[in-house]
Amino acid sequence: MYSHDAKYTFSQLAAAGAEYGLDWMVFTEHSNFGHADFGAALEHREILRARAENPRQLIFQGLEWYIPAAEHCTVFTAPGPNEVDLLTRFERAYDGKLLGYTDGSAGGADTARNEAHAVKAIQWLAEQRRTGYVDDVLVLANHPLRLGIDSPHEMRGWRDAAPEIMIGMEGAPGAQGAAIPGLRGAASIRGEYENKPSAQSWPGYPAQAYLTYGGFDWATATVGGLWDSMLAEGSLFSITTNSDAHRIVFDTWKNGDWPAGQNFDNTGKLPDPVNTDTPQPGSDFWPGQFSRTHVGVTRYGYRAVMAGLRAGRVWLDHGHLLDGLDVRVKRDRDHGRGVTLGGRLHVRKGEKLTLAVTVTSASRTNPRGILPELAHVDVIRGTVRGPVSDRDAWKAPDTKVVHTEDVTGRTGTYTLRIPLTAGDESFYVRLRGSDGKRNGAGCLGAAIDPHGPVPHAPGDGDPWEDTWFYSNPVFVDVS
Template identity: 50%
Template sequence: MPFDPRPEQPAPTGGAPSVTEEQRGASARSGLSRRSFLGASVAATVAVGATAQGLGSAASAQAAPLPSASAVVAPDAISWLVFDHHVHSVYSHDAKYPMTTILDQAQRFAVDAIAFTEHSNKGHANVGGVFNAAREIDTARAARPDMLVLQGLEWYIPGAEHATVLIAPGPQTTLVLRRFELDHDGKLNGWEKPRPGTEDAAEWLVHATDGIAWLGAQKRAGVIDDVIVLANHPSRLGIDSPGELRAWQDADPEVFVGMEGAPGAQAGAIAANATERSRRGEYENTASEFSFPGYPAEAYLTHGGFDWTTAVVGGMWDSLLSEGRRWWITTNSDLHLKESDATRVGDFPTGPGWEAGATLANFNRAGRRPDPIATDTPQNGADFWPGEFSRTHVGAVDRSSASLLDAIRAGRVWVDHGHLVAGLSVVLRATDQPETGVTLGGTLTVASGTALELVVDVTPTTTPTSRGTTPRLAHLDLIRGRVTGPVADRDEQRAPGTRVVEMLDVTDRSDSPFRVVVPLEPAAEDGYVRLRGSDGQVHGVGPLGAEIDSRAPQPYPVSPADPWADTWLYTNPIFISVT
């Protein structure tokens, strides 16, 4: 059947039908007008203290806002769901696959939940793409009741990189996504890549915080049930400054909850079109005039496949955690084009008004790409299927989208590459009170001097991956940090009190489930603990020295092009509050 570029629903005229009125009404009911959003964002930006060196070197220290406390969840009440929150289909201008193909592959790799986060574009917002995608998602939910399927958006953050926007399913989800895309997207509104320290940089940060605040207002007004935002591939271009990361969360910590700890495109260096410049995650850049000047050269490379912000112990992520921020990490496929897949992009119509090839203009006219066409030749592509290599494990209390998003906000998340382990449970508890245990994202409150222990249960992977090999976990590293409060410099990238405090060799324990109990020094101050592990094939001294991390993941070329030859796992932290 030839490709029909006509959308099933005509592009809405003016605002999306009733969405402008509904959402303005909701804002009014909550006492928040668009002007008050802007005012609040300006205030937040002033608090950041924008300066020529990156939004805050002279800012006074202010306590980081925290999300409201989640209900305490017993570790044994959790079910771990594999979630890929960053996936593109034919409704993105640079992707290739129909949703049905992607969902089939996701089920093949035991994915429990998936979000289609199409790129912002005129064809997506104005030619019916967002609405037709929603129809297909509704159909998928009915056909696959065991899989949670969400509609989201890959937001071009004004003045910065991309972000995942996830909204809980509901009657207003698609309308809110479209309104947000039109009003707050950096690409559609021309707010992209300002030079640091310019008026544009300060103004576009306001647009970004305004957008985050607007999403939170929609939730509080009852227009949508829930929404979260995560920064995507934060170090790829070096244009997400530390001050911006902090400002985005400060705009609404209930909404902006963290970042991709590892990008998608993990097959970038083994793709059919790979060159000497190709890298895991497609982190192939160097600093530009738009980059934050304080980032080192190694920030532009993945380290064991993970973003520099996450991989450096005592670095950017720990700097955020040491403020007491509930800042969580995830990973995902960022599926666009499967590596070595032999289908090519489908053909757009020809004739008046159509360009030759798979151009953005053609996409914006059609609202989607045509279905792919089979060939006998491996095509270009840097991605794995959802769940094939990168996995985010979310500790939900039930199998629902509401529980899924709530668990991410609560930090009940661990991530792995290459199916390094099949299962992981981490509980921090007082040694003499085992019933007090809390799991990832939680806070254990104890008296000063209380003896602590970390209980880690590992279920090894015992079946081959799509590569045909069976992974083996070689070690677990315990990382401990201090919570010292807000930073004086909003562009701070270091957490001097964080280091690897225990390295556990588990090579000979990867044949059957096992438990490790790690005694910790008695609690003396507020802090946190988190875990890291790997297959042990590649490691070395970390950027901040052996006394901080002597077994750190390494950047390319020490880390090989083949992602299966260097795999890691990370947990989110458990916090310690000392009374």
């Protein structure tokens, strides 16, 4: 209720996260003058209460930043005495909506200034971490292709401004319930990706970029596409998923009424929600109900989660498709466990390697009452060629699905061992898999991706019947 378009208390959201098994979550409210002036401080008090009520959960305070000339973005900090001050200072100095720095159109009079201001914003956050004003801060681009206004050169610019801060993007958006049949209308699409190119959109994106694929953003779902083109430069760029819990599907709560003389701008919050006992409009799921970001940590704590995210030890799933995933790449002549997601293995040309994928299948029904069953695991391999000369490149022509393992009917914990060979060039591997209910040729053709995710028909996208997992890459540096 500290966002102008939401309605829940933090206690409600934290309790839901606990119910669905979340260990950590981030509250990110939209930038607004009301939020900067009043809401952030009020929000912090409620976050402290939610932390006390849910001592097993790590609850971060963050901000949904309007990137100058571009889309929304998650910014969040490690808890500490300056977390609210950093967020509100950042909001006032660098938010595109608050400053009026929204134009990102090709050739627009203010586009270059606005894009440069976004880079300065990320550099400013990096400086706050470097000086110790906050212990840590991270940034992730939200729903990058929803409007087509995050151009490839902007995303590379944000990454390069401070790669230890701007660590990645949302691989799958929230609003995953948007296209449940009969819920919102005949034109609805998972993730609310229901837009067409505008004057603000980068003109190089194809029409299919504005859809989701198995609930995932086109940038992530396209093998050999935008995400792969960034990974092929040899730099880690992580993916995450979130619930974006504004208004929950089939939920019965509504926004309360404003007292006389009050509004969002002069209070920084919406009135407390009230229960109607009648389902209200919504597209989202509760935190952890459908979308989950799994982070590998070495200990329990806020900074450990942020360190795991920064290191890229991340995989995602929808619909509670898996209970566990462990990925290792090692040289066959080594006796150790090798390197895991986000890591780098240094090898010599011609060395034999093994990719070990340990899967733990779902052991209980998900919140929809379905026992998820993984049907296949895909290995995607891409050649690393270094920084691109064209900062707007969005294709990685040497990336494709190189191996598919049929795991239909396999349950419990099992390990797949896939042989790899180091060729002349460095490369990376990443993983993907699904319940096998909706597959087809990928956006760049069957020779690259023979059975990838496909768009659903408008208004007919039951998310529980098309669930996927994705992992971050492991890099193999060849010398």
